[in-house]
Amino acid sequence: MRAARLIKMVLLLQSRPLMTAAELAQELDVSERTVTRDALALSEAGVPVYAERGRSGGYRLIGGYRTRLTGLARTEAEALFLSGLPGALREMGLDDAASAARLKVSAALLPALRDAPASAARRFHLDAPGWYQEPSTPELLPVLAGAVWADRRVSARYRRRDGSDVERTLEPYGLVLKAGVWYVCARAEARSGGPDSSGCPGTSREFRVYRIDRFTALTLHAPDEHGCFVRDEAFDLPAFWEQRAADFARSLLTAEVVVRVSAAGAEFLPYAVDHAAANEALTSASAPDDLGRVTVALPVESLEVAYGQLLSLGPEVEVLGPPELRARFADALSAAARLYA
Numbered sequence: 001m002r003a004a005r006l007i008k009m010v011l012l013l014q015s016r017p018l019m020t021a022a023e024l025a026q027e028l029d030v031s032e033r034t035v036t037r038d039a040l041a042l043s044e045a046g047v048p049v050y051a052e053r054g055r056s057g058g059y060r061l062i063g064g065y066r067t068r069l070t071g072l073a074r075t076e077a078e079a080l081f082l083s084g085l086p087g088a089l090r091e092m093g094l095d096d097a098a099s100a101a102r103l104k105v106s107a108a109l110l111p112a113l114r115d116a117p118a119s120a121a122r123r124f125h126l127d128a129p130g131w132y133q134e135p136s137t138p139e140l141l142p143v144l145a146g147a148v149w150a151d152r153r154v155s156a157r158y159r160r161r162d163g164s165d166v167e168r169t170l171e172p173y174g175l176v177l178k179a180g181v182w183y184v185c186a187r188a189e190a191r192s193g194g195p196d197s198s199g200c201p202g203t204s205r206e207f208r209v210y211r212i213d214r215f216t217a218l219t220l221h222a223p224d225e226h227g228c229f230v231r232d233e234a235f236d237l238p239a240f241w242e243q244r245a246a247d248f249a250r251s252l253l254t255a256e257v258v259v260r261v262s263a264a265g266a267e268f269l270p271y272a273v274d275h276a277a278a279n280e281a282l283t284s285a286s287a288p289d290d291l292g293r294v295t296v297a298l299p300v301e302s303l304e305v306a307y308g309q310l311l312s313l314g315p316e317v318e319v320l321g322p323p324e325l326r327a328r329f330a331d332a333l334s335a336a337a338r339l340y341a
Contacts, residue, residue: 002038005030009038010047011103013061020058035059091182092175093142138182138212147220148172148184151228157217158210165216171229173207174237178245182212185240207235209244246276253277253299257306258320260295263288265316272309273300295320 005028012027021032039059042049050062147154157167169189176183187207221227261269270278277299285294300306303325310317319326
């Protein structure tokens with residue numbers, strides 16, 4: 001632990017011309033007294049750490065000293081490519097590796113370029129979770145993330161949507177963070193018949209998607225030939241997720257409503273309901289009437305969901321069917337008219 005801290009201290013001093021004891025203590029998460037002891041230990045080991053006294057003093061390396069400890073470990077190199085996702089790194093337990101990688105890269109840069117990481121961080125930040133929800137980190141995410149990076153099988157207990165639990169041995173291929181919710185794309189051990197964790201029948205050698213917050217138990221297999229799996233190099237995580245997300249969105253649209261929308265309603269319809277379904281429906285809409293309105297047959301998740309979505313468009317949409325939804329809109333708008341009379 002101390003050796004890693006000493007290396008980090010050298011890299012920090014190598015990337016900046018001068019650092020105070022307070023700055024080093026904050027970066028290393030130790031006391032200033034520990035910083036003083038560490039600087040003395042480095043000097044005794046031959047690293048030319050020089051302490052400048054006074055109000056504007058601090059620690060620096062002298063004589064153009066350059067450490068050769070800038071080689072990236074595998075976990076550090078992998079984490080570096082995710083360094084624009086600080087929240088995700090922290091939740092996966094990779095923030096320390098990413099911090100070490102950034103320090104090593106900064107130390108290897110020319111002096112004129114050492115402010116590049118800080119400059120980029122001031123100009124770009126990715127906030128993955130959606131609005132109006134409190135993001136939560138699944139308790140078992142770090143364990144599963146470790147299995148993904150190491151190609152390790154896991155024995156898992158998973159809670160399905162109906163509340164029942166199933167047990168599976170999984171080969172976790174990749175993690176996806178979608179609107180603040182973590183998913184794992186995995187392949188389960190071969191078995192015959194029966195539904196999988198999502199309720200689909202068939203064998204389990206297909207890749208499937210599991211919500212990580214529904215795992216109730218995870219056990220990593222030993223890192224041997226039986227506990228590790230051979231990754232299918234043809235598996236493309238972004239392409240797989242894009243296809244499964246599109247299939248999932250389409251599978252939710254089990255009902256249909258018929259609406260007449262104004263030009264403004266047609267413009268905002270894709271933002272009120274499923275974006276792809278609305279655009280597809282509008283391409284096959286009727287010809288505009290004398291008022292510029294078009295009639296659209298729109299796939300929706302349910303009449304209840306459609307009621308809330310279409311109500312947001314106000315007078316720019318008229319529900320034509322089914323009759324029960326039209327009647328519900330008529331009642332709601334009559335009540336609103338009385339309220340504002």
